[in-house]
Amino acid sequence: xxxxxxxxxxxxxxxxxxxxxxxxxxxxxxxxxxxxxxxxxxxxxxxxxxxxxxxxxxxxxxxxxxxxxxxxxxxxxxxxxxxxxxxxxxxxxxxxxxxxxxxxxxxxxxxxxxxxxxxxxxxxxxxxxxxxxxxxxxxxxxxxxxxxxxxxxxxxxxxxxxxxxxxxxxxxxxxxxxxxxxxxxxxxxxxxxxxxxxxxxxxxxxxxxxxxxxxxxxxxxxxxxxxxxxxxxxxxxxxxxxxxxxxxxxxxxxxxxxxxxxxxxxxxxxxxxxxxxxxxxxxxxxxxxxxxxxxxxx
Amino acid sequence: xxxxxxxxxxxxxxxxxxxxxxxxxxxxxxxxxxxxxxxxxxxxxxxxxxxxxxxxxxxxxxxxxxxxxxxxxxxxxxxxxxxxxxxxxxxxxxxxxxxxxxxxxxxxxxxxxxxxxxxxxxxxxxxxxxxxxxxxxxxxxxxxxxxxxxxxxxxxxxxxxxxxxxxxxxxxxxxxxxxxxxxxxxxxxxxxxxxxxxxxxxxxxxxxxxxxxxxxxxxxxxxxxxxxxxxxxxxxxxxxxxxxxxxxxxxxxxxxxxxxxxxxxxxxxxxxxxxxxxxxxxxxxxxxxxxxxxxxxx
DNA sequence: GACATCCATTCCAGCAGGTTATAGGTGCAG
DNA sequence: CTGCACCTATAACCTGCTGGAATGGATGTC
Numbered sequence: 114x115x116x117x118x119x120x121x122x123x124x125x126x127x128x129x130x131x132x133x134x135x136x137x138x139x140x141x142x143x144x145x146x147x148x149x150x151x152x153x154x155x156x157x158x159x160x161x162x163x164x165x166x167x168x169x170x171x172x173x174x175x176x177x178x179x180x181x182x183x184x185x186x187x188x189x190x191x192x193x194x195x196x197x198x199x200x201x202x203x204x205x206x207x208x209x210x211x212x213x214x215x216x217x218x219x220x221x222x223x224x225x226x227x228x229x230x231x232x233x234x235x236x237x238x239x240x241x242x243x244x245x246x247x248x249x250x251x252x253x254x255x256x257x258x259x260x261x262x263x264x265x266x267x268x269x270x271x272x273x274x275x276x277x278x279x280x281x282x283x284x285x286x287x288x289x290x291x292x293x294x295x296x297x298x299x300x301x302x303x304x305x306x307x308x309x310x311x312x313x314x315x316x317x318x319x320x321x322x323x324x325x326x327x328x329x330x331x332x333x334x335x336x337x338x339x340x341x342x343x344x345x346x347x348x349x350x351x352x353x354x355x356x357x358x359x360x361x362x363x364x365x366x367x368x369x370x371x372x373x374x375x376x377x378x379x380x381x382x383x384x385x386x387x388x389x390x391x392x393x394x395x396x397x398x399x400x401x402x403x404x405x406x407x408x409x410x411x
Numbered sequence: 412x413x414x415x416x417x418x419x420x421x422x423x424x425x426x427x428x429x430x431x432x433x434x435x436x437x438x439x440x441x442x443x444x445x446x447x448x449x450x451x452x453x454x455x456x457x458x459x460x461x462x463x464x465x466x467x468x469x470x471x472x473x474x475x476x477x478x479x480x481x482x483x484x485x486x487x488x489x490x491x492x493x494x495x496x497x498x499x500x501x502x503x504x505x506x507x508x509x510x511x512x513x514x515x516x517x518x519x520x521x522x523x524x525x526x527x528x529x530x531x532x533x534x535x536x537x538x539x540x541x542x543x544x545x546x547x548x549x550x551x552x553x554x555x556x557x558x559x560x561x562x563x564x565x566x567x568x569x570x571x572x573x574x575x576x577x578x579x580x581x582x583x584x585x586x587x588x589x590x591x592x593x594x595x596x597x598x599x600x601x602x603x604x605x606x607x608x609x610x611x612x613x614x615x616x617x618x619x620x621x622x623x624x625x626x627x628x629x630x631x632x633x634x635x636x637x638x639x640x641x642x643x644x645x646x647x648x649x650x651x652x653x654x655x656x657x658x659x660x661x662x663x664x665x666x667x668x669x670x671x672x673x674x675x676x677x678x679x680x681x682x683x684x685x686x687x688x689x690x691x692x693x694x695x696x697x698x699x700x701x702x703x704x705x706x707x708x709x
Numbered sequence: 710g711a712c713a714t715c716c717a718t719t720c721c722a723g724c725a726g727g728t729t730a731t732a733g734g735t736g737c738a739g
Numbered sequence: 740c741t742g743c744a745c746c747t748a749t750a751a752c753c754t755g756c757t758g759g760a761a762t763g764g765a766t767g768t769c
Contacts, residue, residue, distance in 0.1 A: 114492060115417040122413070133747065146727055148748065153725090158492070160499045167735050167746050175498040182491035189487040193480035194412060194456070200473035201458045431716060444758050446717065451756095465715050465766050 114157065118190055121183045123150045124162065128180045132169040195254045202257070206235045208400055211242050211249030211256035220276070220383070220407055221260065227403040232396060243339045244310045247317040251386055258391075258400050262358070263382040266315040271386045274401060276408035278380040279358045281323070282372045284365075286351045292371050299377035303327055306335025306353035308344055321356050323378045345370055358383075383408075412455065416488055419481045421448045422460065426478040430467040493552045500555070504533045506698055509540050509547030509554035518574070518681070518705055519558065525701040530694060541637045542608045545615040549684055556689075556698050560656070561680040564613040569684045572699060574706035576678040577656045579621070580670045582663075584649045590669050597675035601625055604633025604651035606642055619654050621676045643668055656681075681706075 126136040127147060137144040151170075155162050162176035172180060202209060208228070212221065225237050240256055242249035249259040252267050263275060283302060285292050291301065309332075310318040319325070322332050335353025338344040348355060349369035357365070358381050362372035385404040391397040424434040425445065435442040449468075453460050460474035470478060500507060506526070510519065523535050538554055540547035547557040550565050561573060581600065583590045589599065607630075608616040617623070620630050633651025636642040646653060647667035655663070656679050660670035683702040689695040 115415055115420070116488060117413055117415045119413040132745095134745075142726095143728060144747080145729085145749080149726075152748095158495055158499075160495055165747065169746065174502045175495045178498040179491055179495045182487070182494050186484060186487040186491055189480070189484040190414060193477055193484055196480050197456055197458055197473045197477045200476040201456075204472045430714095432714080441759055442716075443718080443760085447757075450717095463716065467715070 116154070116157065118187060120150055120154045120157075121186060123147055124154055125180060125183055125187075127151055127163070127170055128172055128176065131171065199254065199257075202238075206232075207238050208232075208235055208258065208396055209238045209240055209250075209256040210400070211240045211251055211259040213242055213244065213247065213249055213261055223407045224260075224400075224404050227407055228400050231399050231403060235396065237400075244314060244317075244344075245339045247310075247314050248386070251388060254388070257394075257397050258385060258387045260404070261384055261386055262317070262320070263384045264320060265317045268386070270389075272389055272392065273384045273386045274405060275382050275384045276404055278382045279360060280380045281356045281375060281378050282359050282362060283375045284345075284348050284355050284357045284361065284370055284372050286348055286354070287369050287371045288351065289354065289371075291373070294373060296374045296376060299323065299326065299375050302354065302375070303330045304333065306333045308336045308338055308347045308353040308355040309334050311337055311339060320381070323356060326378050341365060414452070414455065416485060418448055418452045418455075419484055421445055422452055423478060423481055423485075425449055425461070425468055426470055426474065429469065497552065497555075500536075504530075505536050506530075506533055506556065506694055507536045507538055507548075507554040508698070509538045509549055509557040511540055511542065511545065511547055511559055521705045522558075522698075522702050525705055526698050529697050529701060533694065535698075542612060542615075542642075545608075545612050546684070549686060552686070555692075555695050556683060556685045558702070559682055559684055560615070560618070561682045562618060563615045566684070568687075570687055570690065571682045571684045572703060573680050573682045574702055576680045577658060578678045579654045579673060579676050580657045580660060581673045582643075582646050582653050582655045582659065582668055582670050584646055584652070585667050585669045586649065587652065587669075589671070592671060594672045594674060597621065597624065597673050600652065600673070601628040602631065604631045606634045606636055606645045606651040606653040607632050609635055609637060618679070621654060624676050639663060 123136070123140055123142075126140045127133055130136040130139060133147050133151070134144050137147045140147070142150075151163065158175075158179075160175045160179075161173055162179060163170040164173055210225075221239070225239070228235070228237060240250060242259075247261070247265040248267050248271065249261060250256040251259040251271060260276075261273075263273065283297055283299075291297050307322055309322055312318065324332055333353075336347040338347050344355065345365060345367050347353060349367065356375070356378065357372065359372075359374075366372075385401055387394075387397050387401060421434070421438055421440075424438045425431055428434040428437060431445050431449070432442050435445045438445070440448075449461065456473075456477075458473045458477075459471055460477060461468040462471055508523075519537070523537070526533070526535060538548060540557075545559070545563040546565050546569065547559060548554040549557040549569060558574075559571075561571065581595055581597075589595050605620055607620055610616065622630055631651075634645040636645050642653065643663060643665050645651060647665065654673070654676065655670065657670075657672075664670075683699055685692075685695050685699060
């Protein structure tokens with residue numbers, strides 16, 4: 114008895130939403146298509162999975178059982194998928210490196226070049242991650258190594274080597290009252306609204322709000338963004354200001370946004386991270402050494 | 412990224428057979444269809460899974476990785492399927508009872524009737540299993556309880572209550588030189604070819620060959636059968652003789668086959684079995700009690 | 710040189726799956 | 740009561756995937 118995982122995903126969406134109409138939006142198909150998919154799954158199993166009513170779709174007992182176990186099928190498939198892709202990269206001599214916007218900046222090129230010298234025949238595949246994914250895909254095995262800003266959530270489960278540190282500056286809309294200053298004291302910004310990363314990034318978000326360096330003063334959030342582009346827009350449009358590494362002034366220059374040095378906040382660190390499973394993976398370790406050599410030349 | 416489990420099954424078949432042509436026979440599709448399925452999986456993943464050659468299909472590195480993990484996806488799905496069906500039966504008040512051909516015989520009807528009295532509203536679904544499946548589906552969760560001949564392989568992982576015992580007789584082709592005898596000594600049959608159960612049924616097969624009661628005398632196998640019908644045919648056609656419970660003489664009477672009492676072999680036991688997980692399942696336990704009450708009336 | 714044995718390709722028929730539009734209940738507000 | 744909002748189910752239609760049979764092409768064998 115065979116299923117398409119799509120049927121399971123649709124089923125779970127309906128089960129969670131309790132409504133075909135809403136689930137249809139979530140999985141990006143029309144409502145009649147979902148009706149058919151659910152019915153198809155039901156005929157395949159020979160089991161009624163939902164009680165239909167005008168109010169929506171409610172799981173039956175057997176439906177609950179399936180809703181409990183179907184996610185395992187999906188994760189088993191995702192695992193298989195990931196492992197296959199990892200093996201593929203290995204065979205194709207591709208090292209996947211995740212990075213957050215503005216992580217290593219100019220150092221990145223040097224690191225990649227150094228790695229190319231050390232491992233001729235290997236290619237690096239750089240993959241930029243959204244801020245909602247502060248381990249840049251390392252936690253899920255989507256990349257082999259990552260260049261990150263420290264600290265980040267989930268750091269304890271990974272290996273991390275700090276590479277260098279960089280002062281934090283502040284990004285302001287050019288119309289801001291303080292935009293004219295050469296240098297700004299952080300305490301003068303405590304009451305300003307900030308553009309923040311999504312809440313689920315935890316300590317990483319707090320770091321960029323300098324939550325620990327406000328002497329208990331509360332943070333005002335003016336906007337939440339997931340990507341550099343949105344972030345720049347939010348600042349330019351005056352929704353708030355944001356701390357940023359100094360290098361952002363070069364890499365994320367943009368009309369309407371100015372960067373100024375800030376006193377009273379600690380610098381930020383860039384690190385390279387990898388999965389413990391790769392502690393003895395020669396290629397990954399070579400990459401890590403390239404990072405260290407580039408950042409702290411001996 | 413969604414897959415149909417059929418693709419995974421096909422992929423595994425090709426991986427195991429090392430040949431599209433052979434795998435195609437095994438999964439009952441044409442060879443071109445398999446060619447397409449494999450290619451489809453490869454394009455879906457963006458990974459070459461096989462090295463093609465005139466000799467056949469050899470897994471690549473990533474292919475091996477997928478072959479390692481794909482079975483987990485399939486078993487996860489089978490688990491989900493089973494759990495859903497189990498819940499379905501529960502909701503529909505159906506108790507599935509597996510039995511081997513000739514297990515409880517006339518007692519079966521009484522047991523079912525007693526259960527119907529004890530649990531009005533519940534239905535029993537009797538499911539006859541092939542001899543290649545001596546736990547009658549209990550080991551795989553396909554049934555809730557089973558009426559079996561003891562001992563059977565895998566018995567230790569299940570709960571078993573013996574119900575009654577019955578002398579073993581011998582089934583002979585009516586043309587057999589001993590068919591005329593009223594009673595036969597088992598030692599006179601040591602050199603006869605026997606019709607046996609498949610080899611993978613282990614101790615169950617041995618029990619019906621009375622392997623332990625031949626004083627070391629080797630067993631001759633005349634035929635291997637999986638089902639009562641084949642078994643009767645094999646005996647009637649003279650491929651061999653076979654031990655059988657006495658009640659088989661009534662339930663499996665057939666021209667060309669005669670049953671005779673045998674001296675020198677121990678009786679056979681019938682038992683009811685259930686999964687340890689159902690030790691406190693009220694309905695399963697009710698069924699077990701019905702079995703015990705019917706077999707050993709107090 | 711004929712043959713066997715692989716996998717790949719082509720062509721065709723059938724159906725599964727999607728979409729839009731619409732029907733058919735039911736609760737709620739005016 | 741009526742119109743509306745919100746469900747799910749159905750109808751009609753179209754596209755493209757999928758599988759089967761036949762065939763091709765490469766290669767090793769007798």
